[in-house]
Amino acid sequence: MKTQVSTHLIHEKDGRHLMIRRAGSAYYPGFLSLVAGHVEPPETPLEALLREVEEEIGVRLAPGDVSFAKVLHRRLPDQIYIDYFFKAEHMPDALQICEPDKISEIGMFDLQAVRDQIVPYVWAVLTSPQTYQEFEERGLIPRL
Template identity: 35%
Template sequence: MRHRTVVGVLLVIESDSEVLLGRRTGSTFGEGWWHLPAGHLESDESAIACARREAKEELGMNLTDADLGLVHVLHHRDPDEARLHLFFRVSKWRGTIINAEPHRCSELRWFPLSRLPEQTIPYTAQALHAIGRGESFGVGGWQA
């Protein structure tokens, strides 16, 4: 049987050795936990177009393709399905970052990569630590 995978696109926005995380709210997944700005790839868009769309929808950011670079891929299995997470570093942006979806994100905050909050979504923390070590690929949630 051919395998189907959900593709998540996540934004790694760094400034002064800190990463931007949002506290999830109004969701059945990760309520109250910290997570990167993210979304799911839609059938009619490329991964880079998805990253630009999510940046605009969640943070009010207008990005170009050149502002984004793929830094990590995580093949992750949660209890319900397999996911392929694509982590894009945002190298530059113009304007002010805003919380454009307060119904999904109760707050935005900068955290040092070395001191992520205890309630960071586990696969997000795994990927950010891997990115800090320069690792471009990881797996998680699969049985050995």
């Protein structure tokens, strides 16, 4: 079984979360998710996050602009994911889609209003009372 490591950005302001709509992928196409991506060797999860944020939405963050939020161990039928989540308190208002082949929309969303459009594990993390604890394990998370 293969193990993947990924990194995600959480940004919440006034009860709304920064999310992107996935495009060009067989994994939950058209669903909302966080700005995220795989950690590429020899990157650390934080280095990968900073790279992904700039690649996907054109924002250059410094390591001090984000704080660690959570690690999620996620099991899929054919692979295991170790997901790192970081939180940014401040983001610029002007965000852009820099990878239109991967992202069709970017915006601030009320989670309850778009619940059925959010990738299930992202929904679980963002709505879990344990979101800002250091570690969590989840088995298979069914589709909504």
